[in-house]
Amino acid sequence: MRAAEQAAMDGGVSEWELMQRAGEGAAQWVARIAAGRAVTVLCGPGNNGGDGYVIAESLKRRGVEVVVVAPREPGTDTAKTARSHFQGEIADSELPSSQVYVDCLFGYGLSRRVEGVFAELLERLAAVPGFKIAIDVPSSVASDSGELLGPEVSYDLTLALGGWKLAHFTMPAMAMMGVKRLVDIGLALPGDAPRLSVTPSISAPATDAHKYKRGLLAIVAGEMPGAPILAAEAAMRAGAGYVKLASEHSHPDAPADLVIVDGPLSETMADDRLSAILVGPGLGRGDDARKRLQIALATSRPAIVDADALHLLDPEMLGQIDASNIAVTPHEGELTALCRTFGIDAASKLERARALHEKTGMTVLAKGPDNLLVGASGVRFFPTGSSWLSTAGTGDVLAGIAASRLAVHGDLFKACGEAVWLHQEAAHLLGPAFTASELAAVVSEAMERFL
């Protein structure tokens, strides 16, 4: 953001002009929401506070009753300019009772814990009823890491200025933000900046398609039979033409249309028609599991590696293969385990996922409420999905979808992105409290949105 703002300023747009665009853009939202009700604007000492004075003045011009609360005088030149243009009432620390609150204490310049008078104000803001709007980011949130550096306030609306910050899509910050909207201030963001994933577009099979052309996916089963079946149920509905389960168990509950191959894994994996591999769900973590993982990865087919396999991957194993053929799909705990194994000591989710990708070459889909994809095409965040996905087995479904998409087109980054969207859409179709097998069952219905 700083680079993008600097580029705009180098191009002749002053910081004051940018602040006016940001403040006016935000004020339009606030005015509509206030709809005649009184508004309190909390202004901090930096440019986020500056935005607050612009918002307050704009509201006043529109006839809205507005009070500014500012415990400190502005410290930056541009915020001082904004302050000098505001003609209304300023209180220094009391939070007046009103129905709409606009929080402009700190933006991306927050650099340490919020304490003293600012913390007290945020605590009071957390406690009062009313519609709460965070300008740019909630004021106790570190905008790069999503870390909480002060009192937690639950906002109804967060207005990001000029571009999304990492915190807008990272836990725990994103959980406090309510509805998120972007206020355009005319900045051009660098092409390689982390971005929000755009809705994918999925093609129907070509007219001359047959099952192998559409992609043959092999799912490598292991000790526990349930998880690979769930993954297979999802994979069969996500585009691949042919899904095989390589297993040494009997699967009496498996669907009739799933082909189960029970011969030696190395023979199944020798099929040169294989388009992609999924290994990990239900694999187990013992010696046998390790061998199966090695055989699967030795095929050099693009692979989704999930669940138990993430505890077996290590630098030695990756040293024997082309790791750029692999996408890993760890949840928080698995990401921690991978970072330990690969000697990565980074703090935020983004830094850890990025370091894992850079160190190993693997594509990393760090899943969770704040899905994050790092790979050959950069970094992507995803819109917030259904929290009902937080149930056992949904990770197996996600891995099955990703592997199926991978079998279709062979692009790891694209497959992982599509999988997140399909998974969330399937959850959206089901509504509340579904099971993982119900989720797998509606993946084909979810496809319809993206065709």
Ligand SMILES: NC(=O)C1=CN([C@@H]2O[C@H](COP(=O)(O)OP(=O)(O)OC[C@H]3O[C@@H](n4cnc5c(N)ncnc54)[C@H](O)[C@@H]3O)[C@@H](O)[C@H]2O)[C@@H](O)CC1
């Ligand atoms: N630079 C630009 O071109 C634009 C900036 N904009 C706004 O400016 C914001 C960033 O402004 P700033 O960089 O001035 O930073 P902030 O306004 O976010 O806050 C930084 C100020 O607070 C102090 N501070 C940081 N942490 C503190 C803490 N824990 N307790 C007490 N004081 C603390 C800093 O010393 C500094 O004075 C953005 O989030 C956005 O709202 C917008 O006006 C758009 C244009």
Ligand SMILES: [K+]
């Ligand atoms: K803020």
